Every structure is written in structure tokens, then in C-alpha cells.
Amino acid sequence: MAAVTQDRLDIGAEQVCCxxxxxxxxxxxxxxxxxxxxxxxxxxxxxxxxxxxxxAPEREACVCELTGPLGLTQPTVSHHLKVLVDAGLLARERxxxxxxxxxxxxxxxxxxxxxxx
Amino acid sequence: MAAVTQDRLDIGAEQVCCxxxxxxxxxxxxxxxxxxxxxxxxxxxxxxxxxxxxxAPEREACVCELTGPLGLTQPTVSHHLKVLVDAGLLARERxxxxxxxxxxxxxxxxxxxxxxx
DNA sequence: TCGCCACATAGACGCCTGTCAATGCCGGAG
DNA sequence: CTCCGGCATTGACAGGCGTCTATGTGGCGA
Numbered sequence: 059m060a061a062v063t064q065d066r067l068d069i070g071a072e073q074v075c076c077x078x079x080x081x082x083x084x085x086x087x088x089x090x091x092x093x094x095x096x097x098x099x100x101x102x103x104x105x106x107x108x109x110x111x112x113x114a115p116e117r118e119a120c121v122c123e124l125t126g127p128l129g130l131t132q133p134t135v136s137h138h139l140k141v142l143v144d145a146g147l148l149a150r151e152r153x154x155x156x157x158x159x160x161x162x163x164x165x166x167x168x169x170x171x172x173x174x175x
Numbered sequence: 176m177a178a179v180t181q182d183r184l185d186i187g188a189e190q191v192c193c194x195x196x197x198x199x200x201x202x203x204x205x206x207x208x209x210x211x212x213x214x215x216x217x218x219x220x221x222x223x224x225x226x227x228x229x230x231a232p233e234r235e236a237c238v239c240e241l242t243g244p245l246g247l248t249q250p251t252v253s254h255h256l257k258v259l260v261d262a263g264l265l266a267r268e269r270x271x272x273x274x275x276x277x278x279x280x281x282x283x284x285x286x287x288x289x290x291x292x
Numbered sequence: 293t294c295g296c297c298a299c300a301t302a303g304a305c306g307c308c309t310g311t312c313a314a315t316g317c318c319g320g321a322g
Numbered sequence: 323c324t325c326c327g328g329c330a331t332t333g334a335c336a337g338g339c340g341t342c343t344a345t346g347t348g349g350c351g352a
Contacts, residue, residue, distance in 0.1 A: 079222070080229035089219035089226075096222075099290075100213035102206035103340080105196070109206075112197035112292060121299060134341055136300055155298050155349060161292065169290045173216075173283050175229060220310080238329060251311055253330055272319060272328050 078174045092172065098145035099169070103128060104138050111148065111161055118151075118160035195291045209289065215262035216286070220245060221255050228265065228278055235268075235277035 084092075098104065106128055111119050125135050139159055142148040147166070148159045201209075215221065223245060228236050242252050256276055259265040264283070265276045 078229075079226045080234075083230065084223050084226035086219065086223070089222045092222055093217050093219040096213060096217035097339095100210050100217040101340080102203065102210040105206045105209055105213075106201050106203070109196045109201035112195075113200065117197075131342065132299070133301080133343080137340080140300085152299095152349090155296095157299060163292055166290050166292055170287045173286045173290070175278065175280055175283055214309095218310080248312060249329070250313080250331080254310080257330080269319090269329095274329060 078171060080175050095145050095169070098141050098147060101138070101141075103130065103134075104142055107135070107138055107142065108147065108161070111159055116160075118158045120156040120158050122156070124159075195288060197292050212262050212286070215258050215264060218255070218258075220247065220251075221259055224252070224255055224259065225264065225278070228276055233277075235275045237273040237275050239273070 099108070107124060110124055110127060111117060114123070121132060121135055121139065124139075125132050128135060139148065139150070143150050143159070145165075147162055149162050151158045151160065216225070224241060227241055227244060228234060231240070238249060238252055238256065241256075242249050245252060256265065256267075260267050260276070262282075264279055266279050268275045268277065
């Protein structure tokens with residue numbers, strides 16, 4: 059299978075990650091895509107969301123379980139969840155009237171690789 | 176050897192990190208401090224700066240070596256460097272007329288720990 | 293079909309932030 | 323002391339983003 063590219067981690071259709079910062083020069087284009095991914099995590103509300111989901115049973119939770127602890131409006135929570143899904147950090151699954159959000163472990167692994175020196 | 180606190184990583188005087196997101200509930204206060212740290216990395220220009228420093232000899236570089244590759248003004252570069260220093264990701268050292276910036280490896284380790292599940 | 297419930301989307305507003313030009317500071321050479 | 327080069331700081335502007343209220347959508351039960 060040869061030529062195992064170390065670049066993975068796409069945002070939507072975007073190729074983004076994931077070699078450590080020190081291995082190769084970082085061109086502007088890739089830097090901007092990586093920044094978009096990191097911006098998704100670099101928000102207090104979204105960090106709390108990720109923490110809540112990470113600690114929920116089966117590592118998944120619906121919106122109604124998340125609005126309470128955060129003290130924020132339901133639309134606001136939905137907005138942040140959309141950002142995390144677009145970044146590939148959460149996966150959405152519709153089940154009955156509820157929408158469940160689950161952690162995407164691989165994407166966190168990619169972030170770790172990026173930040174390794 | 177007893178009581179190894181897993182919380183480290185301060186921004187300036189701030190205690191911030193570093194247990195994985197899934198180990199304990201993340202209160203608003205710590206979430207905001209963690210977000211400030213991540214925001215420092217979540218910018219394309221600063222990612223390029225970190226990459227340039229990481230690949231420089233001895234993992235350190237002065238401002239004059241950084242403005243060229245980025246195509247940005249010197250004040251802008253200085254601004255971003257200050258952000259990274261305040262976040263604890265770079266260390267500044269004055270040597271003659273130049274100011275050298277060096278990676279702080281421990282801080283990157285902390286970020287990795289945070290993003291581990 | 294009708295109505296309800298959980299959730300998503302749209303629009304608006306204020307704050308934060310990345311960028312620049314202009315200026316100030318500081319250390320070394322003469 | 324004076325000048326100059328490297329770097330930091332200030333002030334201003336535009337764009338991005340987090341939050342809200344109001345409204346739309348979609349599935350389930352009666």
C-alpha cells in the first residue's frame with residue numbers, strides 16, 4: 059500500500075493534519091485549516107461541552123442533558139455543537155426525538171500528534 | 176510517591192491544566208483559562224511562528240528571522256510572540272540587541288494531556 | 293391529521309482580536 | 323553622550339464570533 063501519507067484530519071472536506079509542528083515547514087494554507095480546527099476547541103463553552111460528553115455514559119449525550127449544566131440557551135448550545143461537529147470532534151446521531159452527540163476519538167488523537175514536538 | 180497533583184500549566188499566574196477532559200467535570204473558571212491557552216495556539220500566524228521556531232537551530236529564533244517568512248509587519252509579529260509568551264508556550268531571552276524566542280516543551284506536553292481521552 | 297416536543301436555523305447585537313502605521317524604548321558602537 | 327538598529331507599545335480599524343430572541347423543522351403519539 060506504500061506511501062502512507064501522514065496528513066489526515068479533514069474539516070468537512072478539508073485535509074488538515076497531522077504531523078508535529080517541528081517536522082516540516084507550515085505553509086499558510088495548512089496553518090489556516092489547523093487554526094480553524096483548534097479554534098473549535100479554544101472556547102470555554104465548547105470545552106465544557108466536550109467534558110460533559112466525555113463523562114456521559116457511552117460518551118454520548120443529547121442536547122437536553124447539556125443545556126442545564128451550562129446555564130445557556132438551547133439555541134446557543136446547538137450552535138456550539140454544530141461547530142464541534144463541523145470540526146469533526148463530535149458526531150451527531152438522530153434517535154427518536156433526540157439528537158445524540160458522541161466523541162470522535164480519532165480527531166483528538168490527531169490534535170495530540172500536532173502538538174507533539 | 177503520594178499526592179502528585181495533576182493540575183499544572185499556569186498562564187502567567189493562572190493555574191490551568193492538565194487532566195484529560197474526561198476525568199473530571201470542567202467548571203466554568205477552569206474552562207475559561209484553558210480556552211485562553213488554546214486560543215493562543217488557534218491562530219494561523221502563531222502556528223507558523225511555532226513551526227518556524229521549532230525548526231530553527233537550538234529551537235530558538237529572533238524576531239528578524241521570523242518577519243520575512245511570514246510576510247507580516249514587525250509589530251504584528253512581536254504582538255503574536257507576546258501572546259505566545261503570555262501563554263507560556265514560548266520563552267523570551269534578550270541577547271545583545273536581539274530577542275530570542277524558544278519553545279517551552281512542557282507546555283506542549285500539558286496540551287497533549289488535556290486533549291487525551 | 294393535529295399537536296407537541298426536541299432540536300435546528302436565521303437575524304441582530306456587542307465584544308474580542310488580528311492587522312497596520314506611528315511612535316517609544318533599550319542596548320551597543322563610536 | 324550621541325546615534326543607530328532591533329524590538330516593544332500604542333491607537334485605530336475591520337472582520338470574526340459568542341450570545342440572545344424569534345422562528346422553522348421533523349418525528350412521534352393520539
